Amino acid sequence: MDYHGQFRRTAIERGIPADEVERFAEFLRFAIWTGEHRDGPLVGRAGGLPRLPAGMEWPSSGHDPLPFIAEIDCAALPRVGGLPLPADGTLLFFLHHENAHDEFDETKEQRHARVVYLPAGTDTVTADEPADTDGMFCNTRISFIGRAHDLRATVHAELPGWLEDDEDLESYGESRPVRHLGLDLSHLNDLRALAAELWPDDGDPGFALGGYTSGIGEMATDFLYTIPETGMAEAALEARGAATTDVDLEQETVRVMREWVPLAQFVPDDVYIGRFLIRYDDLAAACFDRALSFTAFTE
Structure with missing residues (x-):
């Protein structure tokens, strides 16, 4: 379905x-939220044991097996413009969130995270649980094999954090980010209200694909939460020897956000959030080995 077209019309x-409408729609994204209590189509499963190709070893960090998070049936997903997921096949996500976060190093973190894509028609078998998985987490309430449950999908409209809150936008006055990012729109409130009307927020995103990256509560500037894209923007500005004012960082972050999209976001533990990001070009080419993990605390 053409959700952007529906919004524009x-x-x-x-x-x-x-x-x-066109300027606002450039910042409007559609995400697929999944969970066991949604009314949408069945699109996958979380927890339990994954189905892997016969003979394939359980993904590991090189030392320990990686907990299985979810599998997504791409053919069953709603089609969302701007999110070029495969038309078929299966995506499997693995993450040891505690070990990933404790690395405090983006490169090393990737050892504890994996996205596996299985093309349609791949012969699979239910994997056996790896040996010696007791005590894999510091949080003893979490078991290596999570509770198995179905995932059903609904589509939701999302805006970047700095564009969501009317009260905050009004308080910024002349310096508010909508001015220097080209979104000083006289009908901004009406446009936001329409998006909320057409795609009402129904609570927890659950295991989400697409949309915008969740912030972690810390502010990178007065207007932007700290997200992976702000870190990429800072690195890009430093590499170019460019100025690093807050306005520069915000504008560069918007540029980076046009190149990257959250492939998946979920909460594996009350105080953690798992986030896999991927370049749009790599997503369109189904190069899921290039997805990056950015695990963070939720507060």
Whole structure:
């Protein structure tokens, strides 16, 4: 379904100027939220034992097996513009969130995270649980094999954090980010309200694909939460020897966000969030080995 087209048509029918609708729509993303209590189609399963190709070893860090998070049936997913997931096949996600976070190093973290893509028609068998998985987590409430449950999907509209809150936007005055990012729109509140009306927020995103990266509570600037994209933007500015004012960082972050998308986000533990990001080009080419893990605390 063309969700962006639906938004544009409805906004213009309500009298909002087409140029404002187009500028706003550039920042409107659609995410697939999944969970066991949703009303949408069955698209996968979380927990339990994964189905792997016969003879394939359970993904590991090189020392320890990686906990299985979820598998997604790509053919069953809603089609979302701007999120070029495969038309078929299966995506499997593995992450040891405690070990990944404790590395405090982006390169080393990848040893504890894995995305596996199985093309349609791959012969698979239910994997046996690896040996010696007791005590894999510091949090003893978490077992290596999580509770198995179905994942059903719904589609939701998302905006970047700095564009979501009317009250915050009003308090910024002349310096608010919508000005220097080209979104000083006279119908901004109407556009935001329409997106919320067409795709109401129904609570916890669960295991989510696409949309915007979740912030972790810490602010990178007055307007931007700390997300992987702000770190990439800082590194890019430093590499170019460019200025690093807050405005520069915000503008560079928006550029980076046009190149990267959250492949998956989920909460494996009350105080952690798992996040896999991938470049749009790599996603379109199904190069899932290039997805990067950015595990963080939720607070």
